Amino acid sequence: MSKVIDSLPSLARRSDAAYLDFVEGFREFILGKGADFEDRLNQALVDEAARRGQDWQDVEHIREFVQQQPLGCLRDRLARTQQEMKWHALVRSFDEQRAKLVGELEHWASRGPGDLLLDPEFVPPSYVNVHFHLQPGGYFKDELSGFLYHWGTKVFFRGDNDADQLHARLTRFVPTPADGRVLRILDMACSVGQSTTAFRRRFPEAEVWGVDYSAPMLKVAHRRAAMLGDEVTFKQALIEHTGFADEYFDLTFAFIVFHELPLRVIEETVREAARVTRKGGVFAVYDFARTADKSPFQRYHRWFDARHNGEPYSQDFCDCDFDGLLRCYGFRVDATPLGQRAGGSGYMQNWFAIRE
């Protein structure tokens, strides 16, 4: 067993692990080829558009059609249920060992390598008051939010990221600046720090920072990094106001965060990235792909995910001109669809932007 997997806390019971193993498999079945909901519902949408003699224009019309189909209703029921089952099992398992897990976080808080910089005066802004992905308490209201998130994403990635393979691969794809200089790296909205440590391993001499507003996430991130022996610094701050000096970083990174921000904060975060990234530096973003180019069912799924999976800001992000926003704040953009599966084939995209 790898050290990465060891950084996941044990569940209270073997039955909890078996239950989550079921949820992981069930998720794969209903979202993949097992139940084959996506292809069948998409074909029904394509056929209906042909029958009507026009393409689907508005997601509201797509929604009306899908929710009139028994298969669509069933698919939505099951998609919601598997997510609820995951959190139900995780919360109960962690509640049974809450004191021990809180003690674990306290144990590692003052140990290195690396540092944990929490702000006792920090007040979360109202826009984060969302139970993203239906996670009870959202990202910061439960002292064990970080552990819950880490386990939740393990199930989300359906076993493909148990040893942080995804984070290692995605950070490896990020291009270096043309002059090759990578002395300082910022991981914006680092959550439990899987990308942060991956960058440290790729650039072992670099000063690597992870920033997030959630103290429970950062405590888990620091514990995990310290257990792995990765010397990185985690700081509690808003990604739209990081507090770093102008042009401090050679490489700035944001992994699946923009779709969880209101449009106002999306723009403020791009502006902050432009401020802290040096000229010639790289701002690398992985996030949900634009819906405009997607199949009718994928457009439906984006709406469903926003409304029924606690992603209220995601549809606005997927509909916005993110490339234009990056250009507006001085980035030259290279955007491509992401070929590898990461939460669903074709659902993600990368933007590798150069600060001009």
Next chain:
Amino acid sequence: MSETPEGGTPLADEYPVYLPDPVVDAAMRMIVELSAQLWVERERRMVTEQLLESRGLLSREDIESFKADPTQVAAIKAERARFLEDVFKELKRIPVGPTHSKSG
């Protein structure tokens, strides 16, 4: 429908109903839950049987003839209550009244 803190797509209620009949909706949730419980038990039995066999500690007959003492009975009943809550918690989510609650 729940408003968000700052714009975006309004969120669904805490317990949305997706199928036309809320009772069928709950039944579907219970079927999935039962499947999970079945898998949990099957996985445990497989592990147990493999351990017993590999270590030669118990025979199948020992399991069949097992009589629980009062402490063990209490533990089994507590586990049964947990099982019932897992599977049938959905019954508490069926809305009262004949109208169809749409997920929206």
